[in-house]
Amino acid sequence: MKETGLVPNAVAMLDGLCKDGLVQDAMKPFGLMREKGTIPEVVVYTAVVEGFCKAHKFDDAIRIFKKMQSNGVVPNAFSYQVLIRGLCSGKRLDDACAFTIGMLDAGHSPNLATFTGLVDGYCRERGGEDARKVFDEMRVKEFFVEEKQMREYLDKNGPFLPLVWEAILGKKKAWKKSSPF
Secondary structure (H helix, E strand, O other): OOOOOOOOOHHHHHHHHHHOOOHHHHHHHHHHHHHHOOOOHHHHHHHHHHHHHHOOOHHHHHHHHHHHHHOOOOOOHHHHHHHHHHHHHOOOHHHHHHHHHHHHHOOOOOOHHHHHHHHHHHHHHOOHHHHHHHHHHHHHOOOOOOHHHHHHHHHHHOOOOHHHHHHHHOOOOOOOOOOOO
16 A cells, blocks of 8 residues: 555554454554554554454453553543443453543543443343442542433433433333333
């Protein structure tokens, strides 16, 4: 591509390699991109973390995320969300919770999708009581959700288990009965 004058979007290239399961192949351009410094390092690291998550290599995703931090690259809210959502999809809930708390400690808040994914994961795997404990732990870190906004999100993006509604809003959703008439 370089020979023909076409310069690929480096992040798209990393993402493509990772999506194809070629995460190890993505590590070479990852190193080159970091060396050249043409793309903000947080973007490059986040792309690799996402690739490892999509390949279900969660230990590698965590390792790269921690390496980013130890190299002085500050993760942004999106970086945290990519890792947390990936960990939730892999049922690595304790890790997801720990990184959510780290995210809050760093001054970032998860968006509704990330927060709901975490609560939903806990409800499905461990029950509503554990999900509620996670939410309570987040509230200690001054994380709050507006009830109206949360209801709209749950309605629009559901269906969610009644336990999710209860864990987040403290009450079960009043389900509407449909009528054939």
